[in-house]
Amino acid sequence: MKQIEVRNLDFSYDENTHAVKNVSFSIEKGSYTTIIGHNGSGKSTIAKLMIGLLEKNSGEVLIDGMPLTLESLQAIRSKVGIVFQNPDNQFIGSTVRDDIAFGLENHCVDPDKMDEIIMEFAKKVNMVEFLDSEPTKLSGGQKQRVAIAGVLAMAPEIMIFDESTSMLDPQGKNEINEVIRELHAKTKMTLVSITHDIEEVTKSDYVIVMNNGQIVMSGKPEEIMLREKELMKSNLDLPFSLKMMKELEKNKIRLSKSVTIEGLVDELCQLNSTK
């Protein structure tokens, strides 16, 4: 079942910035989709259009078949949670506990149930021991985990991560990617991960590649990664492992039969087919 449908979406910030050009795609319920594109390709603009933070010039966004309009905005926002890039811009509470509570208070959750819900989601992101800490004193990865808990506590059906790991160090990136992966494995929630990092596409079911406000290709990760010329044209890099294999092959170094680009892609296909 299609949960998100974007049809002929078009948006300009001003006469010089046509940020999203006639974009159409659909996302299956329970799937894990990556939207990848270089900086300025229009990814965040699409995310904002999908939750009504920006108003489209033309086209349609449908969530569960419901068109996004002023009237449906509240209903749609309660279905879609979003975590942004900069963890420092997402804090309101003076402790981690207050911070997770903030969204719940806005959703008029019964105060008696609040503690229980906060605990449940702090556990999900491994932050129970930090519930009384000040958010500003946490590492980047920990801050993003709190932000994720706050959004998850509102029980969205769809989660959008807009470059949520891009400001983190490698350890923070791994922490958040692990949370996202587990979330998907356990809840089968519909996930949309937005990134400019090709290394992040391999975990998803489906990839949408953007360049200059348009979709340039889409498909399974193993298909996308082989389309080297199109990736380069979109100013995207190849995954490190593929680049290394190419370098080795160029120098006539073959490590073993399976360690070739084709071997890697085969392995990736097998990995995906067992998911």
Ligand SMILES: Nc1ncnc2c1ncn2[C@@H]1O[C@H](COP(=O)(O)OP(=O)(O)O)[C@@H](O)[C@H]1O
């Ligand atoms: N608030 C804004 N006002 C004017 N132009 C903007 C604004 N935000 C983004 N843009 C422009 O719109 C284009 C798409 O930006 P964005 O959606 O943020 O791309 P991405 O998220 O892929 O980096 C870029 O050219 C960017 O400079």
Ligand SMILES: [Mg+2]
């Ligand atoms: Mg962006």
